[in-house]
Amino acid sequence: MDPHTEYTENTESAESAGRTGYARYTVGAEIADHAAPAGDLAGRWEQRRLAARLVNPANRRRLPVIVVGTGLAGASAAATLAELGHPVTSFCYQDSPRRAHSIAAQGGINAAKNYRGDGDSVARLFKDTIKGGDFRARESNVHRLAEVSTQIIDQCVAQGVPFARDYGGLLDTRSFGGAQVSRTFYARGQTGQQLLLGAYQAMSRQVAAGNVTVHARTEMLDLVVVDGRARGVVVRDLVTGEVTTHLAEAVVLATGGYGNAYFLSTNAMGCNASAVWRAHRRGALFANPCFTQIHPTCIPVSGEHQSKLTLMSESLRNDGRVWVPTTGGDTRAPGNIPAAERDYFLERMYPAFGNLVPRDIASRAAKRVCDEGRGVGPGGLGVYLDFADAIERLGAPAVEEKYGNLFAMYERITGEDPYTVPMRIYPAVHYTMGGLWVDYDLQSTIPGLFVIGEANFSDHGANRLGASALMQGLADGYFVLPTTLTHYLAAGPFAPVDADDPELVATQAGVQDRVKRLLTIDGDLSADHFHRELGLLMWEKCGMERDAAGLREALARIPELRAQFWSRLRVPGTGAGLNQSLEKAGRVADFLELAELMCLDALHREESCGGHFRAEHQSPGGEAARDDEAFAYVAAWEYTDGPPILHRERLTFDNVTLATRNYA
Amino acid sequence: MATLTRAPASAGRRRQGASHRSTVVMKIAMAISGAVLLAYLTAHMLGNLKIFFGESSFDHYAHWLRTIGEPLVPHEGTLWIIRAALTASVVVHMAMAILLTRRARRARPVKYAHRPPVQGSYAARTMRWGGVIIALFVVYHLLDLTVGVANPVGASGKPYTNVTADFEHWYITAIYTVAVVAVGFHLRHGVWSMTRTLGRQRPGTERLIARISTGYAVLMTVGFLSVPFAVTVGIVG
Amino acid sequence: MKLTLRIWRQKGPADRGGMVAYDVPDASADMSFLELLDVLNERLTESGEEPVAFDHDCREGICGACSLVIDGVPHGPQKATTTCQLHLRHFRDGQTIDVEPWRAAAFPVVKDLVVDRSGLDRIIEAGGYVTAPTGSAPEAHATPIAKADADAAFEAATCIGCGACVAACPNGSAMLFTAAKATHLGLLPQGRVEQDTRVEAMIHAHDEADFGGCTNTGECTAVCPKGIPLGVIGRFNGDVLGALWRGR
């Protein structure tokens, strides 16, 4: 008996209004990852590499690849594929590949180097990641990630990434949430920047060598699938407005996460779901769309003009202590509140991990104390992150050395000095664990479409540990994809695609029609207006805490909003040339579709796990209550013009014991 | 109809250029030629101070300049070598100045509505016009005291007479003052800039070098100006 | 607070462009400068006018996309701060503010305040990398690097490639950017091997991209949001000289 039929009935409001909402789904065949070798977990990657077919160097030149996205995943993949000899065409929407959103990552990158001799190992990183993800990730993928993590550090150092070092000249590390070892490598608060510059430079070398062609300020608007294989992309040149099609033997999507569905998030303004959503509409399954990560340490919202939220790196929790006043309505300045009247709630609730509990747990704890009326700052939506003890213990210069740029950023934004007044922080949307479904080879359900980095769903289950996204992006791009994509390409070159191939022509026409439609609605509201409204709705109904009633409300509201969007949108200007309103409108249109799938996924998953917290499913102590029997699966959704189809990929855990996460 | 692009086969390595004609090399040429001029200018200034030791001392010095190295080199031989080096330096220095200035103009075709200098070194911003003033002055200076045609007296072989004749006129003193101050500013930024152009400095030495440049420029300015003012005021002559 | 913005509007590369004044009566001191433009743009859009185009993405001062000359100063009046991190509390109520694009031949205007900075990418492509193909790396701890060198390399590596240095330079030179990258790599043992070819190729690409020559005025450092020191240029010049000397 399917436990989810309840919602398949519950479609009244959406359907009776004649809208194409899908607060309803059907259940399709189960799926499985057939790419991972069976056998001993630790030997699987070695085995896969051995079994993978190779391409003779002379033939690689005849096997061009498209890589969309130039973040850590995309840039590292483009560089490596080009080094192997494949001609690579690369796209990004920014004016330079170096500006991809990975640049903003602050805290660090994990690797099981065990340089500290503190008990770290590949096996431990594997376990921490599986447990951190609340047992909703695939064992084989996560183990591989842990294995290649050490190679990443070697590679980056060879490229000249200036990681922090100690006085002996060796690499320094720090601790991140969800781990009791110190395995996070960093470059002050700019780790993402330094890693991305390394990958960008490696890619630039290949540009000069003529092996990579970069199309910056170019946005992918659709995927070309011919004879069941991904063969190209339809893109719009954001400067000239020209819509063109690029063809290749395979397509790699490295287009990042979709956190901007919430409007306010720590993502860059341009982060979008368009590439993955368009691929989903062409047949790629979308996995676990409701698994979003709310990061506990962000600067609180200051007003309604707010355009984005700023992360204060998790690394701050190494030395900062999180607290609120013990009683609500305490309006004293933080410095005037005596220690006895402070509640260091993370240390109290989770003594073993203290301030370094995983993000989902820290976020919910902060929400809980604010809901109790003990929050601080405007609207009571904030908790203190206090460095007074660290400054006393280490001295202000040492604290500045570690976190100087973060403190400066905080001061610029808030006008308050964190050396003397505790920071105020509040959770904000940060990362999306969900993404296009991929197998062990990182191939989606469309042959020839590979998905890497945050754009796929693969390694983090229901919650990502800090400093693991950079690791995953680079693992995918430098080490995994080059092996598995080569295996795919070994069967090529595939039949050439004709310029008048009907599937190709239809895809191109679809993109042009859509651009034209957006420009000619001629309503009265900006795309931002709709984005804001959608974001607020998602934050309230599908945010840190979700319940069935709220999700149903959202599922009813989103189709209305979408209908309004397509009748009242106004995009000034034309499509011939730079038109940022048009770009924005296209992205919001896709968020308006994806958001619905996110809510549906959240509604169907009748359990709490990781970043997905259903109010109905919690322990008496308010912790997430997983339901492994019913939900130890990946929810992979298939797009249809009607209700989506759910395909389950069962997860089995042979190397870790399924247990309730316990950080106390 | 949308255009279609098939991914290209590898295009092969792009040619990488050499740097021997780069802007940095042009600046190095300026710095070296500037340094030659600088060395000369320093000697020139020190020589000028001889005037305070009286007419014969000064004239003897001028005469000595023409006999350096004799009999190994012919009369005025060394002087001509110096003159040749100076001319070459001036030519290189000015040629590079002109090329780099033209390049800079091309690099900023549209001006800002207004742009307050943030760093605000007056000396740095007046290098080009200052240079032009210096060039014009050098021509006048040569006609005045070397060739003699622009000098009120113009007596050959009697520099003391010519110099004192000049600065009895306030407007000649004024011309020299303007020019020497221009040289001062030029040197203030020039010396600083030269050290940047010619090499790597240890971080943190910047302020020291800036101070040295200023001090040097002030010394040179005062040294050069002491002569005309001494004459005008009547200490000399 | 009420502010008047005089903004450079230019329809496209071929358009002549000019300054246009807009009043924003409902600004708040907590807003960032870009949020002020958001508010203006929302209003322009809803009244059917084309909003002002400007580059931005991360809005946290790290991607280097934002690029406004505010009252004649690239990235505006607050030192070591990108445009996106500049907040209105640094302006007076009633103030009139000029907003212009980066101006340099190497940065042609695309539209309004958006310029094309791809010249900077050409410089990196020419040599701003270490040749270390994936898979070739030795164990990371094989080469210890003195902390001082690692820290200095990091300081230089924090350049965000925004191009403010070019916008501020009276010569339209990109030497601060170029030298920052060369210094980052040149200070590390991994980068020293190709030092000579790197600096030569980079200065060549710099000149090819129509940037001007440096005259060490220091305007660049003064506006650089990451405070890249002028010293990197001296270092770079020395490296070019060294490369010439060694006769590559």
Ligand SMILES: Cc1cc2nc3c(=O)[nH]c(=O)nc-3n(C[C@H](O)[C@H](O)[C@H](O)COP(=O)(O)OP(=O)(O)OC[C@H]3O[C@@H](n4cnc5c(N)ncnc54)[C@H](O)[C@@H]3O)c2cc1C
């Ligand atoms: C503020 C912040 C701090 C973080 N700190 C850390 C940290 O300390 N450690 C850690 O491990 N992780 C961190 N993360 C997460 C991590 O940075 C990201 O998950 C990761 O960088 C994503 O990399 P990516 O390559 O998948 O995508 P991105 O870097 O987001 O790149 C996406 C690329 O795709 C392109 N693109 C997108 N859509 C299109 C389209 N339609 N057409 C063409 N191109 C497109 C973009 O131009 C861009 O080049 C942080 C995230 C944020 C937001």
Ligand code: HEM
């Ligand atoms: C008295 C003779 C002169 C001396 C001693 C002198 C000295 C110098 C020095 C040392 C420099 C620094 C070079 C560098 O940056 O590496 C310099 C720069 C320069 N000089 Fe001269 N110079 C003299 C005459 C001139 C003349 C006649 C001109 C004009 C044509 C001129 C124009 C310039 C310019 C444009 C610069 C570059 C400015 C800069 O780097 O900021 N100079 N000079």
Ligand code: SF4
């Ligand atoms: S050196 Fe400074 S101003 Fe120039 S591009 Fe880098 S960060 Fe921007």
Ligand code: FES
């Ligand atoms: S928007 Fe990224 S640095 Fe300003």
